[in-house]
Amino acid sequence: MNAVNHPISKAGTLRWLLKREYWENRGGFLYAPFIAGIVSLLMSTIGILFGLWAMRRAAAQGELHINNSDINVNGLDLNLLTSQLDAKDMADLANGLDLTLVLSSLWPFIVLAFVVFFYCLGALYDDRRDRSILFWKSLPLSDAQTVLSKAASALLVAPLIAVVASILTMFIFVLVISVVVMAHGGDAMALIWGPASPLSIAAGHLSWIPVYLLWALPTVGWLLLCSAWARTKPFLWAVMLPLFAGIIVSTTRVMTAFDMTSAWFWKNIVGRLLLGTLPGSDLFYRSEQLASISGNRDNLAAALSPTSQLAALSLPELWIGAAVGVVFIVIAIRLRRRAGEI
Numbered sequence: 001m002n003a004v005n006h007p008i009s010k011a012g013t014l015r016w017l018l019k020r021e022y023w024e025n026r027g028g029f030l031y032a033p034f035i036a037g038i039v040s041l042l043m044s045t046i047g048i049l050f051g052l053w054a055m056r057r058a059a060a061q062g063e064l065h066i067n068n069s070d071i072n073v074n075g076l077d078l079n080l081l082t083s084q085l086d087a088k089d090m091a092d093l094a095n096g097l098d099l100t101l102v103l104s105s106l107w108p109f110i111v112l113a114f115v116v117f118f119y120c121l122g123a124l125y126d127d128r129r130d131r132s133i134l135f136w137k138s139l140p141l142s143d144a145q146t147v148l149s150k151a152a153s154a155l156l157v158a159p160l161i162a163v164v165a166s167i168l169t170m171f172i173f174v175l176v177i178s179v180v181v182m183a184h185g186g187d188a189m190a191l192i193w194g195p196a197s198p199l200s201i202a203a204g205h206l207s208w209i210p211v212y213l214l215w216a217l218p219t220v221g222w223l224l225l226c227s228a229w230a231r232t233k234p235f236l237w238a239v240m241l242p243l244f245a246g247i248i249v250s251t252t253r254v255m256t257a258f259d260m261t262s263a264w265f266w267k268n269i270v271g272r273l274l275l276g277t278l279p280g281s282d283l284f285y286r287s288e289q290l291a292s293i294s295g296n297r298d299n300l301a302a303a304l305s306p307t308s309q310l311a312a313l314s315l316p317e318l319w320i321g322a323a324v325g326v327v328f329i330v331i332a333i334r335l336r337r338r339a340g341e342i
Helices: 010-024 025-060 087-104 109-124 132-136 143-185 189-194 199-214 217-229 234-252 254-258 262-274 281-285 287-294 306-314 318-335
Strands: none
Touching: 010 025, 010 143, 010 189, 025 087, 025 109, 025 143, 087 143, 109 143, 109 217, 109 234, 132 254, 143 199, 143 217, 143 318, 199 217, 199 281, 199 306, 199 318, 217 234, 217 281, 217 318, 234 254, 234 262, 254 262, 262 318
């Protein structure tokens, strides 16, 4: 019986290309954010241990007081220390806990910024440098599929894994501080899980993924373009061209002809080309929007909620930048089609 060959669909081809990118870059996509989360947990645990040691020492010397009163606490009893917290104190505790949770979950995102940046720089350059591009071009794969798989890996696969690592890190950290609280006479539900908003922050992290996809698109597109175009040292071309452009604009003050300042150029051109892979960089462009959503600049849980994250989709800057990023990717595809030897 003759075997029947079924052609692979375009969606199936793209899926296999995404798997290829994942397996070839598993260290950056998978291991790096989870290792960053582990390091974050270790450092946070060390900080907690030092804090407990300082509190025990203060308690032993009778230097702990309740609400700045004359009541001394001779032992480290968290239930006693927090028994007289009023509504404002609990609100401050909630914001403090949310800030701590965000900081504990931040490390995978910091790693993500570097992983995506350097992955895109080498995505189309490395296979030209080692001439493996000749092998890939011999396969029934279009240049559009290849470039789009790399863009999707940077904009969707890597952020999704980083968000999972971040959420796991945050919840493990909540469990750690809950154990510490219970070990010292405190009620973890009343002091940790009640005031803090880990579920809201986790939902905000998940809803942030489409925002990151669109916000990072101009940076990813620019880096892929430079990766496909540069014959050598794509990092210098990708970074120095925007920086030199910013310096020229600042020194010549050409933006005054458009009734703008050079700061606008640095923020909306240079910043969008180079800093888009940094998670949360969109927050610097919508501080007024966040203030109106949260109603209070100190309400961190509201600022990072799904409603706040998805509100970024209403920013014109996001869509304009995304359109520019698409143009960059189209140019990168055309450059790859004409790629020759370096």
